[in-house]
Amino acid sequence: MFDNEKLKLIRESERLKVKEVAKLVGLNYYSYHGYEAGKAKMSMDAGKKLFKHPRFRKYRDWFMFDEINPEIGQIAPILAHNGTEEKTQTKK
Template sequence: MLKAYGKKLRLIRQSEGLTQASMAKITGIAISAIKNYETQGVEVGISIIDRVLDREEFRKYTMWLMTDEIAPSAGQISPALAHYGTDGGEAQKQTRKTGEDLDVKPSRYAQKTG
């Protein structure tokens, strides 16, 4: 499971339009570490997850990163939904795989709409 975090971090970075270098600068994580997580399958520790989620621009991915679930009505999305917004439009309709065969499931805690 921990190796999947590297793939997820790459999806987050790409969804935000960031290079590995810019991600390193924003988070304070060494670029070599980012490369290792994303491409070498090096396990991502909780301190790295904390550094990423400490940044406001990445908090919207917290639920997806930790549980594979999303709650668009609560502002919790996956990278695949990042550019659809959280206003209940397209974001709630999409619950598909996110590029790297990582499942995205609506949260059982998400508010259901009629």
């Protein structure tokens, strides 16, 4: 799996749009879009911004090393929202 595919899986797992990810981590939209589209390689600085953000930190080991360790909070995107669907409750 290529880095751009992993970035897309992370974003989709978090149910975000490209623009939302870029804004959350402080990256230029067009730059981030290029990373995810496979048109540009993510720089080390951009990677640091992404994986230092609390929302994306849990994917760091999977992204970089293809390793997960749920006991310490390192997961793959497919596990991110497994069984945690939000339910809306209506008050009567």
